[in-house]
Structures are given as C-alpha cells and as structure tokens.
Amino acid sequence: MIRFEEVTKIYESGKNEVKALNSVSFEIEKGEIYGVVGYSGAGKSSLLRCVNLLEKPTSGRVLVDGENMAGLSSKELRKKRKNIGMIFQHFNLLNAKTVFDNIATPLYLQGEKKNVIKEKVNNLLEFVGLSEHGHKYPDQLSGGQKQRVGIARALSTDPEVLLCDEATSALDPQTTSSILELLKKINKEYNITILLITHEMNVIREICSSVAVMEKGKVIEKGSVFEVFSRPKTETARRFVSSVLQDELPDSLKNILRNQDKNHQVFRIVFTGASTGQPLLSQIAKKFDVDVSVLYGHVTELQDVPFGNLVVQLIGDEHEIRRAVIFAGQGEVEVREVIEHAS
Amino acid sequence: MQVDWGTFWVDILDATGDTLIMVGISLLASAVIGVLLGVILVVTRKGHILENLPVFNVLNAIVNVLRSIPFIILMVAIIPFTRLVVGTSIGTAAAIVPLIVYAGPYIARLVENSLLEIDPGIVEAAEAMGATPWQTIFRILLPEAFSSLILSLTTATIGLVGASAMAGAVGGGGLGDLAIAYGYQRFDTDVMIVTVVLLIVLVQGLQSSGNVISRRLRRR
Numbered sequence A: 001m002i003r004f005e006e007v008t009k010i011y012e013s014g015k016n017e018v019k020a021l022n023s024v025s026f027e028i029e030k031g032e033i034y035g036v037v038g039y040s041g042a043g044k045s046s047l048l049r050c051v052n053l054l055e056k057p058t059s060g061r062v063l064v065d066g067e068n069m070a071g072l073s074s075k076e077l078r079k080k081r082k083n084i085g086m087i088f089q090h091f092n093l094l095n096a097k098t099v100f101d102n103i104a105t106p107l108y109l110q111g112e113k114k115n116v117i118k119e120k121v122n123n124l125l126e127f128v129g130l131s132e133h134g135h136k137y138p139d140q141l142s143g144g145q146k147q148r149v150g151i152a153r154a155l156s157t158d159p160e161v162l163l164c165d166e167a168t169s170a171l172d173p174q175t176t177s178s179i180l181e182l183l184k185k186i187n188k189e190y191n192i193t194i195l196l197i198t199h200e201m202n203v204i205r206e207i208c209s210s211v212a213v214m215e216k217g218k219v220i221e222k223g224s225v226f227e228v229f230s231r232p233k234t235e236t237a238r239r240f241v242s243s244v245l246q247d248e249l250p251d252s253l254k255n256i257l258r259n260q261d262k263n264h265q266v267f268r269i270v271f272t273g274a275s276t277g278q279p280l281l282s283q284i285a286k287k288f289d290v291d292v293s294v295l296y297g298h299v300t301e302l303q304d305v306p307f308g309n310l311v312v313q314l315i316g317d318e319h320e321i322r323r324a325v326i327f328a329g330q331g332e333v334e335v336r337e338v339i340e341h342a343s
Numbered sequence B: 001m002q003v004d005w006g007t008f009w010v011d012i013l014d015a016t017g018d019t020l021i022m023v024g025i026s027l028l029a030s031a032v033i034g035v036l037l038g039v040i041l042v043v044t045r046k047g048h049i050l051e052n053l054p055v056f057n058v059l060n061a062i063v064n065v066l067r068s069i070p071f072i073i074l075m076v077a078i079i080p081f082t083r084l085v086v087g088t089s090i091g092t093a094a095a096i097v098p099l100i101v102y103a104g105p106y107i108a109r110l111v112e113n114s115l116l117e118i119d120p121g122i123v124e125a126a127e128a129m130g131a132t133p134w135q136t137i138f139r140i141l142l143p144e145a146f147s148s149l150i151l152s153l154t155t156a157t158i159g160l161v162g163a164s165a166m167a168g169a170v171g172g173g174g175l176g177d178l179a180i181a182y183g184y185q186r187f188d189t190d191v192m193i194v195t196v197v198l199l200i201v202l203v204q205g206l207q208s209s210g211n212v213i214s215r216r217l218r219r220r
C-alpha cells in the first residue's frame, strides 16, 4: 500500500544541511497498522510527511497504491491527498469553527452537497463518540476529544490510508489508550491502512502489527512487533523494548549477580507464544537436581500472543545446571546467562 | 472673535460628516488593498503555500517604504499623484487619496500579523486535506483570522481618524480642519474642545464596537 524506495530527504537552511532521511526503504501492506518508533529528531515526521508530499523527497520514491507521489500533477496530488487522511500531535483544528464544521471542512472543500455532508458528519460524530458535541468549539473540548475530532475529519473523505504524527503524544496515558482503541477500530471496520509514528514504544505494543525503528534518518531495524519485542537486534531497539517491558534488572539483583558462582547461576528465560503456558520451571526442578528461584520477571501479551520474560537463579551442581539449561532452551524458549553489567 | 453657536453647530455637523466620509471611503479602499497585500505577503513567503520570494521581497520593500513616511509628508509628496487621480489637491476627495496610500500598507502589515498568528499546523492540515491555495486562503486562513482582523481594522480606522484630522490642515475638510481653522488659528478654545471631544467620542465608539464585533466572532 505504501512503499518507500531509497527515500532521502535533505533540508537545506543556508549553509547547513540536515539529512533527515537517509535512503529509507520498506513497505507497508494494505490493512496493516504500521508503527515507526524513534527518538526525537530521528526523521519520523519527515518520513510521514513524504507520504502525502507535505515534504518532497530529495531523492527516492514513495509509492502509495502503486502511484509515485512526486510524479503527480498538483491537481492529481490534491485528489490523492483526499485518499490519505492525516492526524496531528496538536490536532490542528480550526478554532473559529464548530466541531461539526471542522469535520465537514474536507467535504465543503470538495463541494459536497449539504444533506450528504450532514449525514456523513453525524455518522462520524457518532463513530468517534462525540454526538453531543457537534455544536461546540475546539477550545471547549479536552485533548482526547480534540483528537477524536481530528480523526473524524481525517475520515470524512473515506481515505484508504491514515497517517498519524505522534497522535497521542500530547495526551495522558488513559486518553492515549482510548484513542489507540479508536484507531484499532478504524483499522478493523474500514480496513484503513494506518502508518503511525511515535516515540512511545507502548503505542507500538498496543496497536501495531509491524514496526520500524528509526535512528539518524535510517531504519535500523524492522519486523513484526512480536519479532522486534522478543528479539530486538540493535541497542536502540532493545532500549525501546525495555522501556515498556521493564526487563532491565533492578539494582537489588546486582548483589546476587555479583555473588554468583558455578553452583549459583542466573539466567534470563524468554518465553514466546505457546511456550509461555508450559510449566517449564517445575519440569526443570523435577527432572534435574537443581533448585529454581525466580528473581524477577513478567508475562505480557504482544499482538494477542503471550510473551514472558523471567530471570531465574539455578542452584545446584554445575553439570546439572548445564543439562537443565539445554533442556529449557528447546522450542520457542530462549535462555541466556545473565552476568553482571550486561543483561 | 467667537463663533455664533446658534449656526455653528451646522458647520460642526458638516465637518463630522466630512470626517466620516473621508474615513469611511478610505477605510473601504485601504482595507481591500491591505487585505490583498497582507495575504500576498503571507502566502508568498518562504515555505508558504504560494512561495514566491521575488514578489514577497518587492511588496515587502514597498510596504516598508510607504510605512516609514510620516503622513503629513506623504500627503504633500504625492500631491501630483492625487491631482492625477481626483483632479484636485484640495478638498475632501483629495484627502482620501493620501489616506488610502497611508492606510493600505498599514492594514497590510496588520493583516499579515493576524495571519501569521495562525498555527502553521492548520495550514498544513489544509494542505493534507487537498485544499487548493485559493481554498486555503479563503476557507481556512481568513476565517481563522477573522476576529483578529476586525481588531486590526479597528486600529486602522482609528489611525485613519487621526490622519484625516491632519488632512484637514491642507484643506481636506472635516473635524480636523475645523479645529485648526477656528480653534488654532483663531484661538477659539470652545471650538477646539468641541472638536476634540467629538474625535474622542468617535474613536471610543469605534474601538468599543470593534471589540464587541470581534468578541462576537470569537463566539466564546
């Protein structure tokens, strides 16, 4: 649905050049919720804005539904843009217009008939849960409500693609969740492809199916949310994953790590998928002559697949511990030794 | 020699009428010119929807030059132009020309400021919706700035009242003319006071109605 082909974006301001995007290539399938995560300045907004050509790529191409955006005439581009909705961190609503008129604006602009507009906007108001608020002005709404107006406005032209630029970054956690739920619903009910960018990994975890991690204008890692969360490859991705899974070891464990010896070894066990339900630890304790002590860990869900992360100490004979580890590391379970300074 | 107030109030009424006509006509014309220029000064600047730096730079320079000339000098300096346009350089009609040349660029700057106060994100949202530049200007930018434009026009109108009083000095008619002819040159303090009070009432009335209209438009 959206395809980035070696997209490079260079901003020139006087003598300074900023390479905001450096040969970015990846593809977003139709019907996906694709997340791009990265720290501030990584180039996420530039990437998003290249999709509807708010920024023109310096080189490379962006294809939406097979069409090269930069190859369109300005008239074709305006038409195409109606097929690509966009929502913003700061909502960008028209302050002098009512909620109803804000949502209707794209329809007014394309010369839609009054009665069509009325029906459509009322449906959208209901869909985003603002039926009672159509006559209000944006400054009478909460942040979450404003974003709902933004979403309804973006949907008014029946787009196939929705671009979200940090759409929840100005909202509190609870409101964020409700907006993310709404985006999920849009994706399911209208089969709209969603590309969202964020610096918050929990946004990715809550609704995305795929994720790309950006750093310094490059996509440094990409894959399904499950892959990246369970096996992050780069240090940056690992840090993002840690920020939501909280799998950094707490300080209180440092002592235990410092004092481990051949007969007291600490391991991190990562369960994914069906393996999460298995009674692995009790099996180890029964089959081998080792004691198992759980030091730290949690179980969560990624894309409706259970995902667990445990830090355990195995106490016993060195040889038995090794056998236990080999046994445990079969199938979908990953076992890594944990040593001080590294986790 | 004091004026005869029994008949003089007719003169005052006439002068007030002249002032209102001068201000009204020049306001209308300079508002049209000012809004047009102000919009062009916004949309042709770097990074905006109709970026065109040569146009921006030229207009910007012209506005700056006209804005930096004091009205009293402007009035004299453009007498040949005024004569060309209205056929005379004396009288109410002749005063209107320099008033427009004075207020047009002034309003342009005020409009420019009002439009620049709009969050660039809103323009971006309009672009993302597929709005044409024309639609962005008339359906998004101007309506968003409307209540602040009304305040700007109020300020400009009051500036015009002041300038029109000055125009009286070169025979432009109106309250300023009266104040100078009787109050200043003939030392008639009563006339002076009456005209000044009238000007104050006029300015106060304009400012208050501007505020009210602007607040109504903000609808909150």
Ligand SMILES: Nc1ncnc2c1ncn2[C@@H]1O[C@H](COP(=O)(O)OP(=O)(O)O)[C@@H](O)[C@H]1O
Pocket: A011, A012, A013, A018, A019, A020, A038, A039, A040, A041, A042, A043, A044, A045, A046, A047
């Ligand atoms: N219009 C612009 N002009 C110049 N530099 C820009 C512009 N927009 C973004 N940049 C620069 O490009 C880099 C990437 O910015 P951006 O795409 O906004 O990143 P992110 O959204 O990940 O924070 C930053 O260094 C930023 O300063």
Ligand SMILES: [Mg+2]
Pocket: A044, A045, A046, A166
């Ligand atoms: Mg950004």
